[in-house]
Structures are given as structure tokens and as C-alpha cells.
Amino acid sequence: MRASVAILVFILLTVSPTQAEFPNYPDYSLLWNSFSSVRVTNGYALATTDFGLLVMEYNTVNEQYEPVRHLELETQPFTSKLDGNVLSIRSYADIIYFVDVSHLPQVNLLGQANIGCDFYDFTLSGQNLYLAVGFEGVKRYELTDYNEPQYRDSSMIGIHCTQIESEGNRFLVLDNYNGILRYKTKPGKFGDFLDWLWIPRRAHSFSQSGSSVVIALENEQKVYFGSYAQPQPGITDSVQLLGLPHRVFCIDTLLVSLDPEAGLMEVFSTNSLSEWVVVLPEYVSEYFDGDAFVRNHDSHLLLPNTSGGLSEYNLDRIWFDPAPSDAYARAGPVAGICLHNEHLITGGGSNPLELFDLSNGDPVRNASITGFGSVGVMTKMDSLFFVVYPDIERILSFTLSQDSLWPVNSATTDGSAISALRPYPGETDESLSAFLAIKESAVDFYIVAPESDMWRASSTDAFGTILDAIVVDSFLVLSTDRHQLDVYQLYEHFGTEFRWNVGCYDNLNCLVEIPARLSTMGDTLPNMLLGFGSRDMFKITLPPETSPSVEHLGVLPIDVTSASIAGDRLYTIGSLGLGVFDLSTTEPALVNYGGYGGNLVACDGTTLVTSGGTAVHLYALEDSSGETYVEITQLIPENPYFLQNYPNPFNPLTNIEYTLSSPARVRLEVLNILGQHVATLVDGLQAQGEHVVEWNGNSSNGRHVTSGVYFYRLTTPEGSTTRKMTLLK
Structure with missing residues (x-):
């Protein structure tokens, strides 16, 4: 876990004997879908992902690669080379990992060299x-x-x-x-x-x-x-050539030249020098490294996609069939996760709705629901699961029975993109239940009847882009990108009336209601509404008759975009990783943080599941006891820490923010996906504290760089940290 240095007041928190902790790395990962390089050998594809190495086996029935093994790596890899039975993987931290692949699908890490x-x-x-x-x-x-x-x-x-x-x-x-x-x-x-x-x-x-x-x-x-x-x-x-040869592959008597920027793939026969030109889809990048190989006497080219998954071209048949096939069964991205009774439910953009059994250790896939198109966001309410299917403009409800998912009912949407679903916490007339569908500039209320009928009851428009929404008591609270909270009175049948708005110096990306609970002294603590900004935590008070108030509780060493409550713990996730907050104190206190970053989190008290879209990570929560020192007022890490650049994706400007615990010599540079130098943004001594650096999308020689994925690396005497960003034009 990251250690922290409090520069104002240390608060000693005596943690209850059931403190949940988690390691920096998950116990299990699945549904990896973002690849930077791939090598093919003996019927297996060895792909580098954001988190390590994924081994996939070719399924001759569905003609796709299925994941069978994975190997977590400490730093993010971007390319690999195969020499006999050893796969060498290079990461953005310039660490080379050596992996024994002589007994596929088993892989063994031989070592790592810095x-x-x-x-x-x-x-x-x-x-x-x-x-x-x-x-x-x-x-x-x-x-x-x-x-x-x-x-x-x-x-x-x-x-x-x-x-x-x-x-x-x-x-x-x-x-x-x-x-x-x-x-x-x-x-x-x-x-x-x-x-x-x-x-x-x-x-x-x-x-x-x-x-x-x-x-x-x-x-x-x-x-x-x-x-x-x-x-x-x-x-x-x-x-x-017609395009620039950014990537060149040779296989048998064929030559392949890729120019993703121009959207061209040119295939030549070196015997006759005859040429076939193929229009490349937008999701092929010049920086992602593929592999050419022979299967069943035909030459193939396997390429990672920027949107997730793999595309495969049959080069010997490309003159009459130029379209690539989807070579990876679950290309992602992951859009929703839910936990229920030792089962995990997942779904995504190119992933079906799937059910995994977690009762016996490693996840076991029990069911897969197909035929409705891409899976969007989802939520759980009692024993029902509600899933958005944007392709058919419907929300479907499912129930879990006999290790399978069964459709119950559906409701139409208005076709607008839905960013989140939230259960309605109160009761309605005639024992109806309800949930919120959060859109860009409106919130829809859906009613669910006891017979499982479901329909859209009302809609409330917002004054700006909605970041999050929640119902507390009889109020609907919307957080918008205008640095304010809009509060509506909620009436019978989900009619609303605007009451107040209250300003906040930070946009609140996540709203969480903490229920009434017992303190460590046995006292009853009232419910509380929290709001999380980029790194700030706020307490929001909603008096029945007067304007709401927002109280700043402190700066955190992590950002928060989503949260889940289990027992007396609040689990949060953001780009910097997971956070664990103790809820048995008057105000929630951060007691632990670490792990992978992301935007989805779910917890049932024994298992914590997270995702950033490119994979799903599972952490087994263990009991421990002890004392934890936490600074609520202001925290600065012992080692420099990076925030994700903002905006991201960007065009043409983005900001890179980091914090130094003490004066240090700093080098901040931009790299392309091959690890090659693009621009140096900072190179010199800087003072302690927060720093924000702007990048305008230009290289060191002043030229505009092409759109695509780039990396920015911060180097100090404490070491190097690298993060990913995307330039769109």
C-alpha cells in the first residue's frame, strides 16, 4: 500500500477487529480485452495487456481465441519478442520480463530486469x-x-x-x-x-x-x-506504396505494409509483386504490434484493436474477403459489474451478459446471455438485475436461479445514452419499487411492479451535464459539471420540483449516502450524504426547509469516481486505485488504499470486484486488526503521485497534475506507444507541492503529433511512474 505523510494533524483511528484490507494486486483477473502486442505460437496467442500477459487458445469451433491463463506484471507492458521458449516483454518503465512459454498454456515468470x-x-x-x-x-x-x-x-x-x-x-x-x-x-x-x-x-x-x-x-x-x-x-x-510503411510484416511469400493513419493495408506477393489494398478500420493503431503466422496452410495477420480485442486477416484470401474477423471472444470494454450470492455478473460493449460462480475460489462461467446486442450499465435491486441494452433501446430485468440468468421483463428507453442506473432507496405506493436511469442531461424514473412489470414513469431535466444523481429522503440531488448541486423536491409518482442549487469549488463525480450505523462506542450515527471531487471529500447537508450546505472534509491521496458500501466499510475507486473508508467514526476515515484504478466497483463484504473497462479484478477481503494512522485534513504521499491527465481523451490541450512531497529534480516526458520520445515537458528542479503541466499535442520539434495513444512519464529520484492518455483529432 502507498504510505502517506500528513502535513497538518495526525488522527489516530482505532480500527475495529474486522478491518478489511486488500493487496496492491488482485487475487484474480478476467475478461482482459485491451492489448498492445500479440505473438502467436503453437495454436496460442500471447498478448500483452494493461496489466500483464494473457494466454489465449484458438477454438476451432467458433474460430476465436479464448483466454486460458494470465500472468500479472508489476508495470504496464507494451511490446514483446519470442525467442524459442522465452517470451521477453518490455514495459513502459523499461523493465524487461522473461517468461517461460515451453509448456503452454502454463507460463512461468523467469525473472525481470531493470x-x-x-x-x-x-x-x-x-x-x-x-x-x-x-x-x-x-x-x-x-x-x-x-x-x-x-x-x-x-x-x-x-x-x-x-x-x-x-x-x-x-x-x-x-x-x-x-x-x-x-x-x-x-x-x-x-x-x-x-x-x-x-x-x-x-x-x-x-x-x-x-x-x-x-x-x-x-x-x-x-x-x-x-x-x-x-x-x-x-x-x-x-x-x-500508397501509404507510409509504419508497420511491415513478412510471412511466406507475402509482404504486408500498414499505414493506420491513412487507413491502408497493402498486401504484396513477393513472387509476382501483385498488390491488394485494404481499407483499415479506425481501431487499428500503428503503435500496436501484431504477428503474422500460418494456420491450415493459410497466412494470417493478427492485430490488437485500440477499442479492445483482436482482428485477424486471412492474407491468402484477402483479395476476395478483405474484412477482418473478430479473433477474440470478449473484446470489451466491460461496462457493468454486479455481485449477488457468491455470483458475479458482467457485461460490456462487445461482451455478452455473463454469470460467474465465485463459491469455489477462481471464477467459473455458468451462463452467457446473447442476442440483445452490446451490454451497457447495470444495477442490482433485491434479487433483480437491471441491464441497459443500448442497441435495442431497452432495459431488461433478470433474476438469478439455478446458476443461470433468466429474463423477467423489459422497458423501453428514449434512445439517449444512459451512464448509470441507481436503485431508488424509498418505498412507493402499492409496494412498487423503482430505479433511476442517469443520462447526460436528465434523470428518468422507472417503476417496477410486484408482477415484474416495468415502465418509465417520469423524467427530470438538469441545468448542465449530470455527473451523478441520488435520491436522499424526499430530495433528488444532481451533481453537474457547473460546479454545483441541483436539489429537487420529489413528489408522489416521481414528479419533481426544483428547489435549490448550491455551489461547490470542485465538480462532484460521485455521490454516496452513508446509512445510519453504529459507532465504535455503540452510539447510533445518522445517515450522511458524501460527495467526492477529483481528490476532495465533502459532506452535504439537506435541511427540510432551507438551502443545502456543502462542507469540505479534506483532501485525499486518491480520486473517487464510484463507490460501494459493505458493512461498516465504504469502498471507492478512481484512476489512482481503490480506497477503504471506515464508517464507524463520526466522519468516514480513509484507512487503506491501493490496487488498480478504474471506474466500476462492487463489494459483498467478502469479495471486492473492480474494473476500468479493460479487465475485471477480484480481491479477496481478509480480516485483520490493528491501528491505522490517517490524516483527513491534508495528505501528501512520501513518493510523488500522478493524477490522470484531464481532459482525457483530449484535443488539442490536456493537463498533467502531480504532487511532490519535497523539492526534487523532475523530468516529465511524453512517449509514443513504442516507448519513443515525443516531447519533454519538464526537466529541472521543482518545489514541494502540487504542479500542473499543459501539453499541446506537439513534439519537441514543434510539430503536431498524430492522433492515438501516448504515455507520459514522471521521473524523480524516487523512481518513475507512467500513465496513458489518448489524443483525438
């Missing part, structure tokens, strides 16, 4: 790890211990080495100013320099094809073909 230097590319050849380090040439490290690579020697033959690939007992190095160097490996030594394939233009990258190489030129719509089979290595041919 090299401690910047590098462009890497390759593994036996026990040798080679790094391409730009103007410093190529460095060799020996891996007698995968956790502690030992620097041995280097080569400075090239001028600017940016790519390195190994094949058998040889490896090739791209000097993008001059050409491709070829070496022969030798046990315990760097290897012997063999020859040099000169390139007349500046190269972007290369791809091996037997004794030949295909060379992609930088900022030119052309590729060169080079060969080492001649008496002297040299260029043998070239091909003019």
Missing part, C-alpha cells in the same frame, strides 16, 4: 540480451540470472542503432542512418561482425524474410528489398 538505461529496442539470443541504444551502439548483457543481467561488452560499429532482431545464431541491427549490420553470435562473447547491408535512404524499420530483409523507409511511401545471398549484401528491389 537495465537502468534508455534503449530503443532489444532482443534475446540464448543467454545474451542485446540492447539497441542509439548513438551508444549495441550493448550485450549476460543472463545467468534473469533478475540481474550483467553488462559484458558492446559494439560501436553503427552510428545510430534503433532496431535489433535475432534469428538462430545471427542477429541484425538497424543503423537508421546507414544500413543493417549483421552479426554471428558466439557463446560468452558479443559475436562476430559479418557484413553490412547499405541502405541509400534513412530507414524506419525492417522485417526479416529468410535470407532477405524488407526495409521500411522513414517518411517515404516505399520499401526496399535487401538480400544477404549475393556475393555482397545489397538492395535488390523496391516497391512504391
Whole structure:
């Protein structure tokens, strides 16, 4: 867990003997769907995700990859290389993980290496790890211990080495100013320099094809073909392209060039140089790394999607069937989660509504509901589950029976996007129940009859964009993006009348009603309405006849976007991770935080489930006791901490915010998805406290960068932290 330093007053909280705690990493994860690279071997796809490595097995019946194993990694990976039975994975923190894949689907982490230097590319050849380090040439490290690579020697033959690939007992190095160097490996030594394939233009990258190489030129719509089979290595041919060769793949006699920015995929036969041009969908990125392979005598290309999942092209049939197939069964993103009686219910954009049994440890999928289109948000009310299906503009109710989900009834929507569902906490006439459907600028009330009939009863318009909504006593409270709360009187049959609005210096993303409860002294504590801003916690008072008031309770080391109550604990989630609040005190006190960030959370007291859309994470809550020191007034972490940039996605400006616990030398830089430098935003000594830095979407040379996924990395003497952001144009 992150430690914190209180700079005002320490409050000693004596925690009850049933304090729920959780580790920084979940006990189990499922429904991973966001991939940055993929490698195919022996019928398995090995994909790097936001959280680690996912092993998928190809299902010949539905012709899709199904997840079978996963491996959590401490830092976010973005690319991988396969050398025999070892998969090397590079993370944005420049840590290389080495994974044994000799007994798939089982995988075993052999170790992780923090090299401690910047590098462009890497390759593994036996026990040798080679790094391409730009103007410093190529460095060799020996891996007698995968956790502690030992620097041995280097080569400075090239001028600017940016790519390195190994094949058998040889490896090739791209000097993008001059050409491709070829070496022969030798046990315990760097290897012997063999020859040099000169390139007349500046190269972007290369791809091996037997004794030949295909060379992609930088900022030119052309590729060169080079060969080492001649008496002297040299260029043998070239091909003019319609797009820029951002990614080049070679498989059998086929060459594939990708230009996602122009939306083009060009497929060439190297025998006849015939060409097929395919329009790429928007969800293919030049920065995501795919793999070309052969299955059933046909050549295939497997690519990660920016929207989640995998797309597969049959390259031998692309001339008459250019559309890709959805190669991953549950492409996501995850949009809703619910817990009930040791069962987990999930659903998402390209995921069906699914039921998992949690009673015997690892989740077991029991049921899947298809046929209604994409799954939106959901909520639970007693034994019923309410699920939004935006494609058919309906809300469906389900009940859980005999380890399966059964549809009960449905109600139509007006077609507007619904961002959240909330149960109505009060009682209605004739034993009816109800729930709220929160939209961008209105809240709809739906009534559920005892016979399970369901209909939309009323709608209340807001004065701004709604961030959250809640019913407390006889009031409907809306938090909007105008830095204010709008309060409506709620009448019979869910009619409303505007009463007050009250300003707040922060937008409140999450509203939570804390029910009446017992304190640690046995006293009854009244119910309380809390509001959470970016990092601030507020207490909201709703007098029956006078204007509401908002009281600032303090600054938190985490942000909050969603919350769930179980017993005397409030569990929250935001981009910085999970928070656990003790509710047995007069005012909720933060007693623990950590784990992955996200925007969905559910808890039943024994299991905590979270999601940020790209996976679902499960934490088993354990009992412990002890004392926890928590500062409510103001908290500053011992190590610098990052907030997610805002806005995100953005165009063209975004803000990056971080806090320093003491004066420190800071370097804040922007990287593309290949880990290459784009811009340096800060490089110097900064004072203690909060800092906000704006990025305008330009590189260091002042040029506008293309739309896509980027990363920003904060480096201080305490270490480095990296986060992801998306530029849209």
C-alpha cells in the first residue's frame, strides 16, 4: 500500500477487529480485452495487456481465441519478442520480463530486469540480451540470472542503432542512418561482425524474410528489398506504396505494409509483386504490434484493436474477403459489474451478459446471455438485475436461479445514452419499487411492479451535464459539471420540483449516502450524504426547509469516481486505485488504499470486484486488526503521485497534475506507444507541492503529433511512474 505523510494533524483511528484490507494486486483477473502486442505460437496467442500477459487458445469451433491463463506484471507492458521458449516483454518503465512459454498454456515468470538505461529496442539470443541504444551502439548483457543481467561488452560499429532482431545464431541491427549490420553470435562473447547491408535512404524499420530483409523507409511511401545471398549484401528491389510503411510484416511469400493513419493495408506477393489494398478500420493503431503466422496452410495477420480485442486477416484470401474477423471472444470494454450470492455478473460493449460462480475460489462461467446486442450499465435491486441494452433501446430485468440468468421483463428507453442506473432507496405506493436511469442531461424514473412489470414513469431535466444523481429522503440531488448541486423536491409518482442549487469549488463525480450505523462506542450515527471531487471529500447537508450546505472534509491521496458500501466499510475507486473508508467514526476515515484504478466497483463484504473497462479484478477481503494512522485534513504521499491527465481523451490541450512531497529534480516526458520520445515537458528542479503541466499535442520539434495513444512519464529520484492518455483529432 502507498504510505502517506500528513502535513497538518495526525488522527489516530482505532480500527475495529474486522478491518478489511486488500493487496496492491488482485487475487484474480478476467475478461482482459485491451492489448498492445500479440505473438502467436503453437495454436496460442500471447498478448500483452494493461496489466500483464494473457494466454489465449484458438477454438476451432467458433474460430476465436479464448483466454486460458494470465500472468500479472508489476508495470504496464507494451511490446514483446519470442525467442524459442522465452517470451521477453518490455514495459513502459523499461523493465524487461522473461517468461517461460515451453509448456503452454502454463507460463512461468523467469525473472525481470531493470537495465537502468534508455534503449530503443532489444532482443534475446540464448543467454545474451542485446540492447539497441542509439548513438551508444549495441550493448550485450549476460543472463545467468534473469533478475540481474550483467553488462559484458558492446559494439560501436553503427552510428545510430534503433532496431535489433535475432534469428538462430545471427542477429541484425538497424543503423537508421546507414544500413543493417549483421552479426554471428558466439557463446560468452558479443559475436562476430559479418557484413553490412547499405541502405541509400534513412530507414524506419525492417522485417526479416529468410535470407532477405524488407526495409521500411522513414517518411517515404516505399520499401526496399535487401538480400544477404549475393556475393555482397545489397538492395535488390523496391516497391512504391500508397501509404507510409509504419508497420511491415513478412510471412511466406507475402509482404504486408500498414499505414493506420491513412487507413491502408497493402498486401504484396513477393513472387509476382501483385498488390491488394485494404481499407483499415479506425481501431487499428500503428503503435500496436501484431504477428503474422500460418494456420491450415493459410497466412494470417493478427492485430490488437485500440477499442479492445483482436482482428485477424486471412492474407491468402484477402483479395476476395478483405474484412477482418473478430479473433477474440470478449473484446470489451466491460461496462457493468454486479455481485449477488457468491455470483458475479458482467457485461460490456462487445461482451455478452455473463454469470460467474465465485463459491469455489477462481471464477467459473455458468451462463452467457446473447442476442440483445452490446451490454451497457447495470444495477442490482433485491434479487433483480437491471441491464441497459443500448442497441435495442431497452432495459431488461433478470433474476438469478439455478446458476443461470433468466429474463423477467423489459422497458423501453428514449434512445439517449444512459451512464448509470441507481436503485431508488424509498418505498412507493402499492409496494412498487423503482430505479433511476442517469443520462447526460436528465434523470428518468422507472417503476417496477410486484408482477415484474416495468415502465418509465417520469423524467427530470438538469441545468448542465449530470455527473451523478441520488435520491436522499424526499430530495433528488444532481451533481453537474457547473460546479454545483441541483436539489429537487420529489413528489408522489416521481414528479419533481426544483428547489435549490448550491455551489461547490470542485465538480462532484460521485455521490454516496452513508446509512445510519453504529459507532465504535455503540452510539447510533445518522445517515450522511458524501460527495467526492477529483481528490476532495465533502459532506452535504439537506435541511427540510432551507438551502443545502456543502462542507469540505479534506483532501485525499486518491480520486473517487464510484463507490460501494459493505458493512461498516465504504469502498471507492478512481484512476489512482481503490480506497477503504471506515464508517464507524463520526466522519468516514480513509484507512487503506491501493490496487488498480478504474471506474466500476462492487463489494459483498467478502469479495471486492473492480474494473476500468479493460479487465475485471477480484480481491479477496481478509480480516485483520490493528491501528491505522490517517490524516483527513491534508495528505501528501512520501513518493510523488500522478493524477490522470484531464481532459482525457483530449484535443488539442490536456493537463498533467502531480504532487511532490519535497523539492526534487523532475523530468516529465511524453512517449509514443513504442516507448519513443515525443516531447519533454519538464526537466529541472521543482518545489514541494502540487504542479500542473499543459501539453499541446506537439513534439519537441514543434510539430503536431498524430492522433492515438501516448504515455507520459514522471521521473524523480524516487523512481518513475507512467500513465496513458489518448489524443483525438
